[in-house]
Amino acid sequence: MDIAVLPGDGIGPEVVEAALPVIGKVGLDWNLQFGDVGWPFWLSDGDPVPDATWKLLERTDSCLLGAITSKPAREAESELPFALQGLDRKFISPVIQLRQRLGLYANVRPVADIHEGRFNFAVIRENTEGLYAGFDYHGLSNPLWELVKDHPNAAQSGADNSSVTLRLQTRAGIDRLLRFGFEYAVSQHHQLLTLADKPNVLRSSSNFLRSRLEIMAEEYPGIETEILNVDAVALWMVRRPERFGVIVAENMFGDILSDLGAGVMGGLGLASSANLGDHGSYFEPVHGSAPGMAKQSKANPLAMILTISQLADHLGNAEEAERIRKAVRTVVRDGTALTYDLGGRSTTREAANAVLAVL
Ligand code: NAI
Ligand code: MG
Numbered sequence: 001m002d003i004a005v006l007p008g009d010g011i012g013p014e015v016v017e018a019a020l021p022v023i024g025k026v027g028l029d030w031n032l033q034f035g036d037v038g039w040p041f042w043l044s045d046g047d048p049v050p051d052a053t054w055k056l057l058e059r060t061d062s063c064l065l066g067a068i069t070s071k072p073a074r075e076a077e078s079e080l081p082f083a084l085q086g087l088d089r090k091f092i093s094p095v096i097q098l099r100q101r102l103g104l105y106a107n108v109r110p111v112a113d114i115h116e117g118r119f120n121f122a123v124i125r126e127n128t129e130g131l132y133a134g135f136d137y138h139g140l141s142n143p144l145w146e147l148v149k150d151h152p153n154a155a156q157s158g159a160d161n162s163s164v165t166l167r168l169q170t171r172a173g174i175d176r177l178l179r180f181g182f183e184y185a186v187s188q189h190h191q192l193l194t195l196a197d198k199p200n201v202l203r204s205s206s207n208f209l210r211s212r213l214e215i216m217a218e219e220y221p222g223i224e225t226e227i228l229n230v231d232a233v234a235l236w237m238v239r240r241p242e243r244f245g246v247i248v249a250e251n252m253f254g255d256i257l258s259d260l261g262a263g264v265m266g267g268l269g270l271a272s273s274a275n276l277g278d279h280g281s282y283f284e285p286v287h288g289s290a291p292g293m294a295k296q297s298k299a300n301p302l303a304m305i306l307t308i309s310q311l312a313d314h315l316g317n318a319e320e321a322e323r324i325r326k327a328v329r330t331v332v333r334d335g336t337a338l339t340y341d342l343g344g345r346s347t348t349r350e351a352a353n354a355v356l357a358v359l
């Protein structure tokens with residue numbers, strides 16, 4: 001397997017460097033090919049994803065990413081060197097570029113109880129449409145204003161002082177996400193698929209979702225399904241996480257639930273994720289580049305190590321993936337080689353080496 005490795009910036013390079021030896025240790029013979037991505041390349045070239053990196057992604061089977069600093073467009077542009085300013089360079093977050101260009105519509109975040117093994121589920125977030133499809137308006141032009149003008153608050157505020165965001169949901173988008181969710185449930189031996197939405201309030205769109213769910217569920221008789229209000233799912237994720245198998249949600253609801261999932265499993269230092277489509281994928285820890293912590297050897301490498309395990313699972317190396325997860329579990333339960341965020345005093349490398357020692 002050819003795997004692109006994009007360490008990125010901030011704490012990305014240090015967690016990647018500490019975690020990579022795990023791959024060889026469990027006997028995975030991946031051919032790692034390193035590439036550039038991130039803030040330094042925005043500053044030097046006006047594009048955080050250089051052309052050579054796109055070519056690398058084309059010729060490799062999947063990708064491991066560390067972390068990447070991202071800033072709002074205006075701020076990003078003001079930090080460009082003088083020579084690159086005024087050339088209409090638009091900063092688009094590299095992870096968004098990857099998701100769009102590679103068609104990665106499903107974001108998968110496993111949520112497992114590392115300490116006691118009490119729960120093990122996954123949040124699958126739709127990545128391309130829903131409330132984040134990009135139809136977000138402040139100051140309403142006529143067709144939108146016509147739609148909302150009779151709402152008493154809109155009537156009081158006027159078109160210029162109202163905003164609207166459209167939640168786009170399409171049969172194509174819903175079906176491929178649900179298909180992915182069912183297949184993921186089958187492959188990971190989950191018996192329950194929960195669709196987290198808001199059927200009580202968003203009656204038309206949620207019912208559309210429900211009808212697509214019911215049609216597809218007939219093809220998967222071994223998997224039970226339910227559609228629950230997203231707020232109730234949030235409550236149950238905290239109170240009874242063991243009740244869930246696969247939770248599927250549109251973009252924004254999924255964004256919120258997946259961060260909640262990281263919290264439920266004990267923080268960003270343990271949370272891994274995958275972005276998957278029909279023709280590409282990349283894997284990254286949930287955490288960002290934590291620039292204030294970079295180069296201090298404080299960052300927890302376990303999220304990156306669990307990310308490698310998630311990639312192994314995806315590539316069909318379930319046994320190696322489980323060995324890595326088990327070794328992480330052993331280190332967390334043992335508690336003597338943990339970084340600060342899990343209550344320890346170990347460095348990035350000491351924590352990673354503890355996992356290697358177990359393996
Ligand atoms: P962050 O995840 O970088 O940091 C949030 C907090 O978690 C910080 O207090 C940090 O100390 C802690 N933390 C994060 N990773 C940790 C680790 N491995 N071990 C121990 N503690 C850890 O999120 P923040 O501060 O909101 O964003 C920083 C930068 O990262 C921004 O530029 C943001 O755009 C970017 N970002 C990138 C992501 C990606 O590469 N996919 C995801 C999230 C944020
Ligand atoms: Mg988020």
